[in-house]
Amino acid sequence: MPRASVDCHPPPPHSTRRAGVSVQILRPQADLGAGQAMSWSRLQTLWYHIDALTWLVIGINLLLILFARPLVRLASGHDASEGLVRLRVHVLQTLNLAIILGFVYWHLFSSDQGPWGQMLLGILLLIYLGYLVAHLLGIWILRRYGKRKQIRGEWRWVETYQSRLLTLVSRLFVFVVTLITLVRMLGFESLLEAGGVLGFIGVLMALTQATWAPDLFSGLIMLNSNVLEEGDVIRLDGQPELFGIVFKTKMFHTEILDIVANHRILLRNAALRDRIIRNLSKFASARGLRDRLSFKIGYDTSPQSVRETLEAAWNRVVEDPPEGVEVQYPVEIGLLATGDHALEWGVFYYTKTPERLPAIRQQLNQIFLETAGDHGISLATPLTHQVLLSSSRTASNTQE
Template identity: 30%
Template sequence: MFESLTSALVSLPFSLLDYLVIGMNLLVFLFAGYILNKNQRVKNRNNNHHRMTGLRAINLVLFLIYAVTGLVELVFSIEISHLQQISQTGLTILVAYIIYHYLQSSIIKRFGKNKEIDGEIYHSESYASEIIGLIGLILVGSIALLIIINIWNLNSWLQTTSVLGGILLILFAAREYFLGDMINGLIMHYNDSIEAGAVIRVKQFDILGVVIQITLTQTKIRDLVQKHEISISNSKLRNAIIETISNSSKKGFKDYLDFKIGYDQSPEQVETFLLSVWTKAIEQEIGLNKDTQPKVCVIDNGDHAVTWRLLYYVNNPYRILEARNHLQTTAFDLSRLEKIGLNTPVTHQILSGTVN
């Protein structure tokens, strides 16, 4: 069996360089996770996933090229020309991709930012790392392109201005798809208007979440309600009205809840009730600032009920929704114990009498 396998390999139209590229491609395919994660101090799961996908795609394309080449040679006895150039090109692309990954990781370590967001470490690109990383991509890509041009003896291609003009024309036509996002991303980085770890609210897009990362083209936000990640282009985000909730005073973020309570309850009863809600809620919710007393006030004397507002502070902006939920649940429990209705009772009675 070993002899038949050896003879089959010998009969393939591959040179020593081809086998070297195949072997290296196989090793990279098997140990891609180790290669991509080895040199990263703080890992970004999304970036790792995209880079892993790109590296595996290069591996599979190279495997497919050699598989088709060997099959055509063995079955149809058709010699594939330029196989050596194909091997050298594949090796160049593979090495350039890995070099760029390690270069980007070094730039991230030197110029990036690490943020602890809701108990989990996230990495955020800084203004400097984005610019230097883009320059690194251009340099590595240019060097790889020059090597491939020399491999295929296409030096005269560089002298053809029409080709370069076509590339510039394509870039000019595509400027609206990425240039605006890049400029807005750089402006946000430079102004520090939004940074990783900030809790923001964008009413225009119905977003309440934590900023995970700002890249040159888009901003990633983790929704506080469903815990999923949202990607929005930098140009759209910068043109929207953004409330930065985490940029609050030392007391924390000032939030409130409104309750509609009937006129049959005295102001003293309602105020005591709402303060009791807050007192009981802080025993269970660590996000509430227990050192600052809440305020109770009347917002509206409506036709059917009085709208009372409980103003309180949240010292952990990542737990804004949890704090609201605890206060709402506590209010419901205490309202049943103290016989204070939260269902605008006058309207309820009128509707009940109409139905009867």
């Protein structure tokens, strides 16, 4: 019969009839199959809708993620620590991964996100590309117009006036182009709206120019005048007197390595330019830097004995010279001052390694001290007031 033939077949999985347990068991399997089919259809949609530009962006970012560490090492300065390099690598990899995920999400859910998702992705990509282009331009300009110099046994590129000025101009150009593009992406199409945003940034820079402008132009002036470069040994007059090596010249400040205390000092370029700078690396002659050792010897020692002692000490220096002392040039020994308590004698010598000046002075002072002891001459400054006191006491005891 017709009814019997219909009851012999099980109801379909999506039927609304009450067919017992069989319908309830088959429904989850059908939903799972539908979910897998939907995911597969979305993957197919993603595969067919991604254009060549998107594949290019994804491929470049994947390569940047894989080679992030060597690229950061190449772009970082010589003084970048391992922690700073690791941080830059993580930031670079995070930005590249965010761009990849943003492109994938854009193509998967482009119908649901609206224009703001695409705009945010574009802003992120624009800022990233602007920073990357500015940084790479700075590296290229430094390699092209900078100077290669050996500093403390290490060869590195140092800034010059041309490289600093071109880097500043290029970064300003990239910043303006990035800013104008960002303003247009945010929807400020009219000239009045875009000019308002640019004018606000200009007013902000004008209000803060007293903070950054003096240091920026002071750094350019010092680089242009060639008064100091990275690696130069300088001495700054002040309290206390600073003796160090110019470690790094930056846009707004200069890093100086204190040779005596072995630590870094940060000085604003404007403050550095206002002080008296003695550049010990800029020699006035081919002999090198002319340094002086001073000794105060009492009046009871004859000048001939003092000169013979100092010459004997210098002969010991010539036999076993400390590193950095130019012993091929004759030493100059002379009387500097006739003081109230002692005579001040000076020994002038030459060196071409001013960064070793503290160590050279220590070694030479020890040699001169030992030689003076061998000749029976004291290098201690006499205290004449003690002699007067002892004489007055003797006179008073005699009267009593």
